[in-house]
């Protein structure tokens with residue numbers, strides 16, 4: 001049987017951060033990194049916008065500010081990000097403050113989907129040169145904790161210590177693993193919202209600040225802004241019993257691609273559930289299915305002009321107006337998002353959009369499109385045994401799947417932190 005000191009599940013930023021840190025701390029150790037896809041599947045590969053400022057991406061129940069900031073410096077050492085300039089921040093921040101809204105000042109870089117792929121290639125080659133075995137198209141399965149054996153699609157492998165970092169895509173995998181290993185977890189938080197698409201002239205702040213992070217009252221925030229060659233995309237998720245439901249997302253190509261004059265960004269509200277329902281996943285599934293029902297299996301889209309007048313958008317009236325633009329997401333149904341969205345979430349988001357339109361006049365142009373749903377499942381947060389994200393004697397769980405991060409840089413930082421715990425354990 002194959003044997004390694006460390007086995008890492010997932011080649012996303014959490015797995016990569018852990019692999020580099022393990023090699024720094026123990027250059028002679030043996031490492032196997034398993035990836036079920038052909039390459040890392042998360043944000044490194046899609047758009048690759050990286051935020052290097054606290055608290056973006058760091059869940060504050062797992063991180064202190066000083067820790068997060070110290071780890072971010074270590075992340076920068078590997079990623080060498082070209083930081084984007086920001087302009088006129090004070091003007092925007094003053095306007096926001098008057099409306100009880102905060103505009104965070106963030107160090108950002110944006111590589112684009114094409115730039116992200118180049119970065120992944122470089123990082124995997126660097127790991128290879130350090131002697132790490134990276135195996136793509138090899139899927140991790142069950143774990144026998146006693147025997148320290150991980151089943152995989154290409155045979156079993158024995159580990160000294162195991163890091164499980166399967167990302168949000170690995171939600172069901174991690175949940176099953178935790179149930180089999182009797183690891184307590186919660187999944188009670190979810191972000192629900194819309195994606196807004198408009199002409200760049202209606203949201204010109206993007207020329208001063210690539211991905212503006214506004215935090216509004218009622219736990220609403222802007223998230224993942226894309227401009228230049230920017231597109232809205234559809235993602236497909238499955239409920240736990242296998243029924244498909246759509247969610248939207250956005251991305252942009254690097255500056256080498258021709259710009260299309262459009263901007264898109266998410267407006268998300270964080271929902272924290274208590275009792276009797278405490279599963280964000282189950283709640284999101286029901287909302288996703290409801291949207292799919294109304295959209296004939298597709299997400300819904302509505303022009304702001306129709307929404308304001310309380311009318312649904314229709315296929316016949318959706319395009320061909322002097323002030324409109326074609327939606328970049330074609331596989332989407334014109335309709336009425338207020339039929340699908342819970343009132344509390346819709347009210348909070350619409351109020352925040354009005355605030356945003358006061359800070360950046362124009363974003364509520366009648367031609368602006370609102371796509372629904374955009375769903376961000378947080379994670380199955382395990383109960384960690386210590387600060388290194390250890391869940392069992394020889395098992396660690398980190399990254400977006402385990403709720404220790406919500407973004408590329410914090411996921412990388414989580415991997416570093418887990419690696420430090422894994423080394424400490426194997427020396428103890």
Ligand SMILES: Cc1cc2nc3c(=O)[nH]c(=O)nc-3n(C[C@H](O)[C@H](O)[C@H](O)COP(=O)(O)OP(=O)(O)OC[C@H]3O[C@@H](n4cnc5c(N)ncnc54)[C@H](O)[C@@H]3O)c2cc1C
Nearest residue numbers: 010012013014036041042043049140167399400407408411
């Ligand atoms: C479309 C999209 C765009 C995004 N854009 C951005 C962005 O621009 N900026 C940003 O900061 N964040 C972005 N994010 C979020 C970002 O991707 C995550 O925060 C980050 O990638 C989390 O890192 P991770 O290592 O925890 O998981 P991931 O990056 O998701 O990596 C986990 C890896 O594990 C693999 N895996 C899962 N299960 C198994 C298994 N059983 N066996 C083997 N391998 C497995 C998956 O294929 C995946 O490659 C985006 C996410 C998505 C989905």
